[in-house]
């Protein structure tokens with residue numbers, strides 16, 4: 001994909017949308033303008049935004065742009081469907097720039113119908129290690145500002161959302177430093193994601209059914225949290241459930257503790273090799289009625305597969321994929337691991353991967 005050079009001021013949102021839906025990159029100048037406008041739009045948002053159903057939640061996308069388009073085909077195109085994105089738009093996949101560009105244009109075009117929460121990958125440090133930085137340099141050149149434009153914008157993204165005063169939504173999970181949502185409201189979010197503390201935990205933590213309380217996470221940031229912590233958080237704040245993303249699920253979603261905590265994972269065939277399903281969570285009208293909430297499960301778009309074969313056809317030792325760690329040490333192994341998994345995928349025997357994002 002080549003960068004289109006704009007000689008005229010192309011700042012018409014409909015024109016941007018048309019280009020992006022066709023997979024065309026916007027110019028750096030247009031991206032700079034879009035990022036400025038989005039920052040202006042969300043700078044006054046509280047760290048926790050309140051939204052009303054109906055809304056459709058989307059988990060990790062990780063640059064799998066053609067699967068994002070598949071989500072709109074399945075779940076409805078904005079503005080006909082309201083979307084709450086739970087973060088991790090970039091890194092891993094081939095099209096982080098197309099993905100985040102489309103999402104910010106949609107946010108500008110339909111501000112009340114699109115909510116973008118920050119994930120742990122919306123960070124300078126993590127994008128340097130997991131692909132987004134490299135993609136920016138490859139597609140826009142080493143002297144471009146595109147990576148800075150986006151990572152500066154990430155500092156403005158909100159930290160969490162509450163749907164119908166009932167559902168608490170966040171990228172990762174709970175924090176020992178967040179007993180009540182008031183302690184989220186007071187965070188100064190306009191900065192790089194810290195190594196620790198409540199802001200880091202909200203984006204890095206994971207539920208663990210073996211646990212009662214908190215335990216330091218093996219990811220190198222955030223915590224694993226158990227049922228007592230969940231019960232207390234729900235009770236104190238008057239919520240019914242927690243929805244979060246951040247962990248690959250072979251079935252596209254995972255339900256913990258009878259639905260008190262739920263994972264929504266929206267990157268099918270993660271990294272073009274995991275063979276997993278994906279889901280979006282549709283909350284129809286009354287989120288207190290269990291029948292009005294459902295996971296809509298889907299498979300990878302055929303275009304995603306085509307894109308993988310086009311790019312990797314002769315080069316199966318790509319560095320795409322792995323276990324995310326705060327220190328950037330990739331736990332997925334090298335190229336032989338990759339080929340093993342690729343073979344699994346081709347044999348339709350999906351490898352079960354329990355714990356990574």
Ligand SMILES: [Mn+2]
Nearest residue numbers: 088120246357
């Ligand atoms: Mn994540």
